Amino acid sequence: MDTVSTLALSLGAGWASGINPYATVLVLGIAGLTGVLDLPPNLEVLQSPWVLGIAAIMYAINFFADKVPAVDSINDFIHTFLRAPAGAVLAAGAAGHLDPAIVAAAALVGGTLAAGAHTTKTGLRVLANASPEPFSNIALSFADDFLAVGIVWIAIKYAIVFFVLLAAGLILMGWLLPKMIRLLAGLLRRLTGRKATA
Numbered sequence: 001m002d003t004v005s006t007l008a009l010s011l012g013a014g015w016a017s018g019i020n021p022y023a024t025v026l027v028l029g030i031a032g033l034t035g036v037l038d039l040p041p042n043l044e045v046l047q048s049p050w051v052l053g054i055a056a057i058m059y060a061i062n063f064f065a066d067k068v069p070a071v072d073s074i075n076d077f078i079h080t081f082l083r084a085p086a087g088a089v090l091a092a093g094a095a096g097h098l099d100p101a102i103v104a105a106a107a108l109v110g111g112t113l114a115a116g117a118h119t120t121k122t123g124l125r126v127l128a129n130a131s132p133e134p135f136s137n138i139a140l141s142f143a144d145d146f147l148a149v150g151i152v153w154i155a156i157k158y159a160i161v162f163f164v165l166l167a168a169g170l171i172l173m174g175w176l177l178p179k180m181i182r183l184l185a186g187l188l189r190r191l192t193g194r195k196a197t198a
Contacts, residue, residue, distance in 0.1 A: 009094045033047045040096050062075065083115070124176075127184070
């Protein structure tokens with residue numbers, strides 16, 4: 001695997017982990033197990049039936065939890081402490097055979113991408129969960145899964161396309177985050193106002 005492909009895999013694993021770390025592990029592990037991808041040595045453990053089995057169970061739990069608005073918000077809060085570290089670990093693992101300085105940088109960037117993706121995802125889901133209709137939350141849940149799998153798959157197969165998508169994703173996250181912060185602040189003010197007048 002050349003350096004460009006390695007970096008694409010590293011950043012893709014980090015970014016996708018911020019959306020769904022279990023789907024990320026499953027795609028990487030299955031790709032390695034089936035020979036679609038020669039996993040870097042530090043990620044070969046993802047091919048283990050134990051790792052794949054646990055990732056599949058956690059993915060299934062997360063899949064159903066995501067569809068229930070109240071549970072989804074709690075689930076996202078819990079994953080605040082998981083997704084960024086998972087992104088850093090997977091990004092570093094993918095770049096493990098490169099220069100140690102690059103591995104350290106990959107961990108930092110992968111964790112940051114995961115944190116940014118998680119924050120964007122969580123903000124969108126909170127806004128959807130605040131809506132009285134359940135369909136937007138369910139649609140976003142399916143979109144999250146599709147996006148996580150798609151990011152990893154494109155990073156594996158089409159490194160250059162991945163970097164274009166990453167640039168577009170960073171621009172989109174930069175545009176969305178301030179808007180979501182304002183919307184969430186307004187939502188909190190309304191909720192606080194309602195409590196104050198009750």
